[in-house]
Amino acid sequence: MEVITRSQAGDKAAFAGLFEQYKNLVYKTAYLMLGDAQDAEDALQDVFWQVYRSLESYDPARGAFTTWLHRLTVNHCLNRQRRGAPPSTHDEPRSGAGSPEHLVELDDTVQFLLQELSEKHRAVVVLRYVWDLSYEEIAEILDIPLGTVQSRLHTALKSVRQRLEAGGA
Amino acid sequence: MDHQAAQEQFMAYLDGRLSPPGRATLEQHLSTCPGCQRDLSSLRDTDTWLARSIGAAASQAEAPRDAWDRFAVRLGEASQANNFQRNRGHRSMQRTVKRNPLMGMMAGFAAAAIVLIGVGIAAVVLLSGRQQTPGEVAEVNATSTLPGAAPGVTLTEPGTLSPEEQYMTARPQSGGGSGQPDGSSGEGLPPVWQGTVQSIDPAAGTITLGLDGQVARIMPFTQIRVDDITWDGAIGSVEDIHPGDRVQVDLLDVEPSPPFANIIWVARPVDVFYESMAYEKNGGTITSLDPATGIFTVDVWGDRQFRYDAATRMLIDDDTLDGTPIGPESLQIGQMLSFVALTDQGEPNPVVLIMVEIFSEADAATLYKGTITAIDGNVITAAEAASPTNVYTLDLGPAGSQGISFAVGDVIYFRGYHDPASGTFVTRDVIKLGTGEWVRVTAP
Numbered sequence: 001m002e003v004i005t006r007s008q009a010g011d012k013a014a015f016a017g018l019f020e021q022y023k024n025l026v027y028k029t030a031y032l033m034l035g036d037a038q039d040a041e042d043a044l045q046d047v048f049w050q051v052y053r054s055l056e057s058y059d060p061a062r063g064a065f066t067t068w069l070h071r072l073t074v075n076h077c078l079n080r081q082r083r084g085a086p087p088s089t090h091d092e093p094r095s096g097a098g099s100p101e102h103l104v105e106l107d108d109t110v111q112f113l114l115q116e117l118s119e120k121h122r123a124v125v126v127l128r129y130v131w132d133l134s135y136e137e138i139a140e141i142l143d144i145p146l147g148t149v150q151s152r153l154h155t156a157l158k159s160v161r162q163r164l165e166a167g168g169a
Numbered sequence: 170m171d172h173q174a175a176q177e178q179f180m181a182y183l184d185g186r187l188s189p190p191g192r193a194t195l196e197q198h199l200s201t202c203p204g205c206q207r208d209l210s211s212l213r214d215t216d217t218w219l220a221r222s223i224g225a226a227a228s229q230a231e232a233p234r235d236a237w238d239r240f241a242v243r244l245g246e247a248s249q250a251n252n253f254q255r256n257r258g259h260r261s262m263q264r265t266v267k268r269n270p271l272m273g274m275m276a277g278f279a280a281a282a283i284v285l286i287g288v289g290i291a292a293v294v295l296l297s298g299r300q301q302t303p304g305e306v307a308e309v310n311a312t313s314t315l316p317g318a319a320p321g322v323t324l325t326e327p328g329t330l331s332p333e334e335q336y337m338t339a340r341p342q343s344g345g346g347s348g349q350p351d352g353s354s355g356e357g358l359p360p361v362w363q364g365t366v367q368s369i370d371p372a373a374g375t376i377t378l379g380l381d382g383q384v385a386r387i388m389p390f391t392q393i394r395v396d397d398i399t400w401d402g403a404i405g406s407v408e409d410i411h412p413g414d415r416v417q418v419d420l421l422d423v424e425p426s427p428p429f430a431n432i433i434w435v436a437r438p439v440d441v442f443y444e445s446m447a448y449e450k451n452g453g454t455i456t457s458l459d460p461a462t463g464i465f466t467v468d469v470w471g472d473r474q475f476r477y478d479a480a481t482r483m484l485i486d487d488d489t490l491d492g493t494p495i496g497p498e499s500l501q502i503g504q505m506l507s508f509v510a511l512t513d514q515g516e517p518n519p520v521v522l523i524m525v526e527i528f529s530e531a532d533a534a535t536l537y538k539g540t541i542t543a544i545d546g547n548v549i550t551a552a553e554a555a556s557p558t559n560v561y562t563l564d565l566g567p568a569g570s571q572g573i574s575f576a577v578g579d580v581i582y583f584r585g586y587h588d589p590a591s592g593t594f595v596t597r598d599v600i601k602l603g604t605g606e607w608v609r610v611t612a613p
Binding site for chain 2: 012016019020023024026027028031032037040041044045048049052109110111114125126129130134135136137150151153154157158160161164
């Protein structure tokens with residue numbers, strides 16, 4: 001994709017286009033992984049900062065850009081949770097965060113069920129059901145065997161089912 | 170096969186990934202095990218529920234509009250740090266910027282980002298009648314709020330300051346410093362504002378842009394150039410943009426005359442439908458429709474808006490898929506559409522085929538892209554583009570002989586579903602990339 005090539009060459013206007021084109025890919029995943037809009041916004045900034053600093057090392061021959069971006073995003077979210085980041089303390093919306101679409105909260109049931117899953121299972125579910133990725137793509141992003149993708153998905157579905165049947169959601 | 174072994178196969182079974190012998194073994198077990206039948210049914214229901222619920226929930230989550238502005242601030246701070254480092258004797262970073270013809274026009278102007286910011290701010294400096302330093306956020310006092318402006322957005326009156334006046338006023342504030350020899354801004358980031366076209370006044374020759382987080386700007390037609398985000402260097406005209414369009418505005422100096430111009434990159438359909446995105450985001454809902462102009466907008470999973478534009482050579486077909494293009498008069502607000510975007514980077518204009526269909530999001534997600542690897546009569550074997558190890562057998566049946574010329578190597582889009590009962594992939598329709606030929610195989 002030319003915008004990537006141009007960004008790699010240092011064209012910052014192109015990078016601005018890249019940011020706009022893919023910001024929701026990062027934001028949606030982070031939102032569902034972290035369960036908080038402000039944390040997702042922080043993740044969006046941090047992930048693209050990482051993209052900006054390491055874009056020159058991205059090699060299209062080694063995989064799709066979206067796969068790479070998914071990997072950066074998920075790993076960022078997993079690392080944040082593993083570091084035991086405290087719950088969001090953002091009380092006031094940041095500048096511009098008050099746009100109507102930003103105030104739309106995810107469906108409570110979906111968010112509750114996702115946050116009940118372990119982070120590893122949540123990652124598989126998000127990649128599968130938000131982005132409709134194949135098992136192979138999920139395996140590549142998470143760097144886990146294909147069978148592990150399948151087993152995590154199965155476990156996650158059973159967990160969700162139990163919650164739904166128990167009326168816990 | 171015992172219960173545990175059977176259940177370990179459920180996900181693969183639901184996704185049609187079991188080998189024929191494996192599938193037969195599992196189905197034999199299922200036929201004699203009500204418990205596993207219930208578990209499988211439960212798993213399938215959960216799978217469907219998750220696909221629908223998470224998809225719907227995710228479509229509501231939108232990155233803040235000012236996300237780039239915040240990021241740009243971070244880049245600016247890093248740029249200042251880099252400049253400081255360089256002044257202390259560190260080796261400066263050299264970048265080779267590959268430029269297309271359009272970007273090449275910018276080469277003559279080596280003024281860095283500060284100049285560009287100055288251009289944008291100078292106008293409001295004079296209007297407010299006070300001195301302002303580059304980079305300072307402007308507050309406009311001597312302006313009026315015009316009808317139709319978004320809350321909190323103040324519009325400047327047109328004609329108060331000529332482009333030349335703005336330019337000459339801004340110029341000294343830039344310091345006249347040159348960035349990189351190629352005219353790029355070096356470490357500085359060209360300001361790219363995001364915004365929405367609020368109105369266009371052909372009589373006055375002006376366009377009103379509501380820039381996110383900024384005062385709205387009224388710009389003369391002579392002050393802007395319009396291009397899409399294909400970066401192909403082909404400059405469009407004001408006629409290519411319409412009220413409601415999301416745009417980004419680069420405040421750039423451009424040669425030749427006028428002495429400077431703002432580049433408006435219009436988020437056109439081709440931006441939405443990069444080929445790689447076509448099979449990832451292929452569902453959307455019509456959110457607005459103007460029968461008079463035929464212009465409609467589609468919210469693509471809450472991600473971007475797509476606007477009908479005849480210039481994109483877009484074809485619309487209804488659910489009958491009979492090959493007869495229909496007009497936008499057949500559309501209704503709230504309709505869900507499925508998209509097949511046939512964009513060829515080698516063509517000057519993308520061909521976008523839109524199939525209008527009332528869709529569930531789960532259905533919309535079952536569009537695949539693949540390459541034909543073998544043909545046997547009316548049976549096509551195709552490898553999925555996203556995962557070439559996923560091989561699909563597409564039985565076109567009698568419809569396969571109705572004038573469609575498929576060949577090994579053809580890139581196709583296809584849609585269908587895995588039938589657990591038969592263990593086969595039931596083909597619904599197949600579209601041949603590049604020509605728009607399609608074949609409907611089974612009824613939905």
